[in-house]
Amino acid sequence: MILVVLITLVLSLLAVVLSVVVQPTNSEASLLLLAIGGGGLILSVYVLIQMRRRMKALRIEIPPVNTTIECRKCGFKSVREFQRGDYIFKELDKCQKCDDKMIITAIYREVQEKEKERSPFLS
Numbered sequence: 001m002i003l004v005v006l007i008t009l010v011l012s013l014l015a016v017v018l019s020v021v022v023q024p025t026n027s028e029a030s031l032l033l034l035a036i037g038g039g040g041l042i043l044s045v046y047v048l049i050q051m052r053r054r055m056k057a058l059r060i061e062i063p064p065v066n067t068t069i070e071c072r073k074c075g076f077k078s079v080r081e082f083q084r085g086d087y088i089f090k091e092l093d094k095c096q097k098c099d100d101k102m103i104i105t106a107i108y109r110e111v112q113e114k115e116k117e118r119s120p121f122l123s
Contacts, residue, residue: 001051002051003106004063005044005047005048005051006044008040008043008044009038009041009045009048011046012037012039012040012041012043012044013037013041014036015033015034015036015037015040016033016034016038016041017036017037018033018037019031019032019033019034019037026060029056030099031111036052045059056063063109063110063112064081064082064109064110065081065082065107065108065109066079066081066082066084066107066108066109066110067079067080067081067083067086067104067106067107068105068106068107068108069092069102069103069105069106070102070103070104071097071098071100071101071102072100072101072103073095073098073100074095074097074098074100075100075113076095076096076097076102078102082107086104086107087104087107088104088105088106088107089103089104090103090104091103092104
């Protein structure tokens with residue numbers, strides 16, 4: 001699709017340039033080439049802008065992955081960002097409260113639901 005739009009853009013620019021070059025010899029052909037070139041330029045730019053907007057809308061946001069760390073002895077819980085090498089039941093550093101070893105109890109993504117826009121007519 002981009003290739004077709006770029007070819008249209010180049011041909012439109014060529015038509016505009018030819019309209020300026022041909023103008024002294026044939027004014028009707030010059031006006032026709034100028035109209036075709038101008039219309040092609042406007043259409044090509046419009047399509048490129050719309051394609052860019054759609055590409056932005058299609059971007060997928062990956063939700064963050066969290067790791068829950070828990071102390072087996074006192075039950076103290078901590079949540080942090082996932083780090084490479086994390087796995088369930090991995091023993092980590094000592095607990096801040098009781099100095100017993102902490103383990104990873106959960107690894108999960110936080111998915112935030114997007115609110116759908118409601119139409120004012122569907123109340």
